[in-house]
Amino acid sequence: MECSLYLASGCNMQCKYCYEGQNKINGIMSKKIVERSIDFIVKENIPGDQIDLLFLGGEPLLNKQGLTWAIELIKRKYKDEQELFRYSITTNGTLLDSEIIDVFEINNFAVSISIDGDEYTNSLNRRAVHQIDSYGIVIRNLEVLMKRNIDLCARMTVTANNVVYLCHNVRYLLALGLKKIHIGIDMLSKWDEKEIIEFDHQLDCLDKIYMGSIMKDDKIIIDLYDYKIPTFVFYRKPLYCSAGTKNHLIIDYNGDIYPCGYVSRDKRWKLGTVDDTFSNRLFINRVRKCVKTKSSCEGCDIAFTCCGAKCGFLNFTQTNYLNQHNEQTCRIQRILYKHDYNVIRELYKNKSKRITDILELAYKEQLNLSSVMKNIILNSGGNFYVQSDVGN
Numbered sequence: 396m397e398c399s400l401y402l403a404s405g406c407n408m409q410c411k412y413c414y415e416g417q418n419k420i421n422g423i424m425s426k427k428i429v430e431r432s433i434d435f436i437v438k439e440n441i442p443g444d445q446i447d448l449l450f451l452g453g454e455p456l457l458n459k460q461g462l463t464w465a466i467e468l469i470k471r472k473y474k475d476e477q478e479l480f481r482y483s484i485t486t487n488g489t490l491l492d493s494e495i496i497d498v499f500e501i502n503n504f505a506v507s508i509s510i511d512g513d514e515y516t517n518s519l520n521r522r523a524v525h526q527i528d529s530y531g532i533v534i535r536n537l538e539v540l541m542k543r544n545i546d547l548c549a550r551m552t553v554t555a556n557n558v559v560y561l562c563h564n565v566r567y568l569l570a571l572g573l574k575k576i577h578i579g580i581d582m583l584s585k586w587d588e589k590e591i592i593e594f595d596h597q598l599d600c601l602d603k604i605y606m607g608s609i610m611k612d613d614k615i616i617i618d619l620y621d622y623k624i625p626t627f628v629f630y631r632k633p634l635y636c637s638a639g640t641k642n643h644l645i646i647d648y649n650g651d652i653y654p655c656g657y658v659s660r661d662k663r664w665k666l667g668t669v670d671d672t673f674s675n676r677l678f679i680n681r682v683r684k685c686v687k688t689k690s691s692c693e694g695c696d697i698a699f700t701c702c703g704a705k706c707g708f709l710n711f712t713q714t715n716y717l718n719q720h721n722e723q724t725c726r727i728q729r730i731l732y733k734h735d736y737n738v739i740r741e742l743y744k745n746k747s748k749r750i751t752d753i754l755e756l757a758y759k760e761q762l763n764l765s766s767v768m769k770n771i772i773l774n775s776g777g778n779f780y781v782q783s784d785v786g787n
Contacts, residue, residue, distance in 0.1 A: 396440045397643045399449040399656065400424065400432055400465065403457040404648045408487050408529070410509075411520040412554055412581045414657060414712070424461045424648040428669065432646045433468055435669040437476055439641045446476075449483045451656070456490035458648075463495075466502055485509065485550060488533040489523070496543060505546040507577065508537060512564025516557050534571075541572050548575035548616075555581070555590040562600040569608060569615070577618045582702075582709060582724050591726055598734040606741060609749070621749065623735045624742075626700040627771075628753045630763040633698040635707045635717070639666070639678040654678060657708035685711060690718035699765060700735065701728040740771045 405421035406413075424432075440446055450462055462484075469477050483505040499506055511517045514530045523529040540547050549568050553561055561578075568576055586594075601619070608615045637643040639654035646652055647659055650669040658664040666677050690704070698704035703720035713721035742750045757764055764772075 396436065396444055396641065397447045397449070397637075398436050399451045399645045400429070400455075400461075401451050401453065401645065401647045401659065402429075402455040402461045403453040404660075405457055406452055406454040406487070407457065407489060407524050408454065409522050409524055410552075412552055412584060414583055420660075422648040423458050424650075426461065426464050428648070428650045429461050429465050430468055430472075431650060431669040433465060433473070435646070435673075437473055439673050440476075440479070444479065445481060446479045447481050447483070449485070451485055453648075454487055454490065455484055456486050456495065459490070459495055463498060466498060481505075483507065487521075487529075488536050489527075489529050491536040491539070496539060496545070499540075499545050500543055503546070505548075506540060507548050507550045508533065508540075509550045509552070510537070510568070511551050511553075511557060512560060513567050516560045516564050519557050520552070520554060537571065537573070547573065548577050549573045550577050550579060552579045552581055553594070555584055555586045558590055558594050558597060561594075561597040562604060565601060565604055565617070569604075574612070574614045575616045575618075580727060582721070582727065583712060586723055586727070591723075591730070594727065595730045595733075598730065602734055602738050605738060609747070613748070619731065620735060620738050623700055623731075624739060624750055624753060627735065627739050627765060628750070628757060628768050630765045631699060633692065633701075633704040635705055638708060639682070640675055641673050655708040657712050682717060685716055686718045687716055691720050692718070697729060697732045699767070700732060701725075703728055736767070736771075739768075740775065743771055743777070744775050 402424045403422065405423075436446060436448070448465075450465075452458075455462065466482070469480055482502050484499075485507040486509070488508040488510065498504070509521070510533055511519070511521060517530055521529075537547070537549075551564065551568070557564075565576060565578075601617075605617050605620050608617075643654070644652055644666075645654065645656055645659050646669060651660075652666045652668060652671075652673075653659045653661070653664050654666060655664075664678075664681060666675070667673065692698045692701065692704035695701070695704065702709060703724045707717035709724070710720050711717050713724065739750060754764075754768075756762070
């Protein structure tokens with residue numbers, strides 16, 4: 396089960412690209428709602444299944460008490476289930492302190508810090524509500540988290556107005572010592588032709604940075620490549636994510652339940668509250684009104700790896716239909732596909748373990764490879780039927 400708790404709806408930053416908008420309600424999840432939420436999660440989880448619990452906002456650390464209370468409650472009230480929980484948090488990194496970092500370390504949190512790169516780039520879109528040196532605070536906190544060996548990643552957002560600095564900022568973050576970089580692309584804003592072309596040019600550079608970096612340090616991960624490898628290797632019919640089922644839910648600060656963060660607080664998509672027994676009837680009824688007979692991605696050659704064919708609520712924010720993509724999204728995703736293909740082909744040619752380990756798994760489990768992966772292998776002189784070819 397994947398569940399996100401919105402501990403706070405407000406934020407101490409005003410980021411231009413925030414999909415929740417600029418005028419946030421300053422709501423805080425009370426201890427009562429935290430407890431009801433945890434009760435709901437445990438009740439609805441399939442017995443024995445892992446529970447991925449993500450703490451979000453707004454800025455979740457505006458409600459530090461709610462976070463620590465949730466962890467303490469699980470340990471005290473759900474001793475038999477506590478081993479099922481895996482914790483993560485996405486934060487802007489300005490409100491960290493030694494106590495919260497201790498909580499992260501003790502409970503094996505995965506921590507994602509929102510930072511777009513160097514100070515100049517970061518200031519283009521990320522501004523503190525109160526005029527403080529927020530960037531300096533974030534950098535100092537990143538250093539502490541790295542020294543404490545916290546499972547850490549930098550969450551960059553690439554926008555039309557900062558795309559020209561993409562490669563520079565990836566180099567910058569790697570130089571800081573960060574090993575994981577997650578690159579989110581701002582799909583909700585308008586990109587002009589020049590900016591889309593620049594994105595393509597920046598990825599030419601990023602391809603080389605990635606290949607060079609992983610040759611030196613196998614712990615480095617850049618999600619635009621690493622998280623795409625399985626989509627290229629395994630044959631899977633393109634499917635939308637599980638948002639709206641009990642496997643993927645958002646719980647707002649007031650206990651309201653939504654299918655996805657893109658539509659949190661959109662009352663049209665409210666599925667109930669943590670005081671209810673879960674039913675996806677409301678969700679199904681709403682979905683029926685927001686789909687067309689035929690998906691715009693049907694028959695697309697890159698649907699297997701494209702967010703337009705998998706993220707219905709991203710589509711909804713742009714077209715008001717879950718299965719109709721936006722043309723800008725399509726163009727950006729095609730650029731990503733081209734670069735992912737080229738990098739994955741090079742990984743295979745170089746027999747990188749990033750791909751050979753996955754191919755070995757496919758061989759052992761007799762899983763079908765995608766036609767794209769078969770073409771990469773055959774055009775590189777390999778044979779996907781032979782174990783020794785994919786394992787060494």
